[in-house]
Amino acid sequence: MFAKTLAACGLFTLALVANAQQVLIPAPPQLASSAYLLLDADTGKVIVEENADEQLPPASLTKMMTSYIVTSELENQRISEEDLVNISVAAWKMGGSKMFVREGTQVSVIDLLRGVIVQSGNDASVALAEHIAGGEDAFADVMNQTASLLGMTNSHFVNATGWPAEGHLTTARDLSLLARAIIKDHPQYYDLYKEKYFSYNGINQPNRNRLLFRDDSVDGLKTGHTEAAGYCLVASAKRGDTRLISVVMGTASEDARAAETQKLLAYGFRYFENQTLYSAGDVIENARIWYGEADQLALTVAEDVMQTIPRGSRGSIEVALQLPDTLKAPIKKGEQVGTLTLTLNGETLAEVPAVAQAAVPEAGFFARIVDAIKLFISDLLS
The missing domain is CATH 2.60.410.10 (D-Ala-D-Ala carboxypeptidase, C-terminal domain)
Known part of the structure; x- marks a missing residue:
């Protein structure tokens, strides 16, 4: 050798x-976004980054942390998939993207988890936060403690949804660490992130990650959007033995976040490889x-x-x-x-x-x- x-x-x-x-490697693509990063999921090698440590509002990318905590609770058998969660008025009244649960009903943990991941349900996120920690404020404390354990040193969470709030910030680098933890720590639940549709209460909603419908190698993770955050996407794709994670924050549209993510993934898979x-x-x-x-x-x-x-x-x-x-x-x-x-x-x-x-x-x-x-x-x- x-x-x-x-x-x-x-x-x-x-x-x-x-x-x-x-070996000739072209310069990485320049993306029309506020911050971005491309990471090899197996080695942790950062292939491309721009403004990766700038604190930005994450919008519904926040729900990656919410789902990570839920799956941790499931794996540690502190809750079960079949547990019924009481839907509070606070969860039911949440605006933005919804799973459309009804106040006063009970919904299983696994259905709510799908509502968070596939439908980006704010109502489902709040319901799970209340079920696990007793309230969303207490759940935010758990989120911040978990972030610290994962090495997400530039993140601070105020709520379980990504609803705009002062001081609710993270970075592209921290989100890549979180995505890697989701894939590595709880692999039996990672398949939820590639589900294209989830139907609840008679309402069938598609996953907002358009790359799941365009690229067979993409199998997760999460989209996000608010006026302050712009359009964001954390995606993961596997081709052969290589899995890459991309983080794109602050693009101008749904199409833009998908297109910019594809640029990153194409560059990584074309010009880099894992070698033992x-x-x-x-x-x-x-x-x-x-x-x-x-x-x-x-x-x-x-x-x-x-x-x-x-x-x-x-x-x-x-x-x-x-x-x-x-x-x-x-x-x-x-x-x-x-x-x-x-x-x-x-x-x-x-x-x-x-x-x-x-x-x-x-x-x-x-x-x-x-x-x-x-x-x-x-x-x-x-």
């Missing part, structure tokens, strides 16, 4: 360098070890090393294995003994532990004496 050369850099360093290849550069357990190098029952230590990585890279650039990746000058037994299986660093065009892609593939026990007394003499002579000659 890589050609080998040696280099010295303080600690002993083994560099694995392939012949450099010229090393697999867990594969031997990456055999290193000399002293004072052990064996004199060679096979090094590996504990987990697959997957990276999002420009298509065709794998041969240009430089990999440096940094080890101490002298490795000494005993070494336990899985013990970190060095660091593997991957770079591409001067950018560090990853730094991962290099670990022992197998244990190397300490050798007997006389074998250790022999190694001590060999090391002494080696130091004299170096």
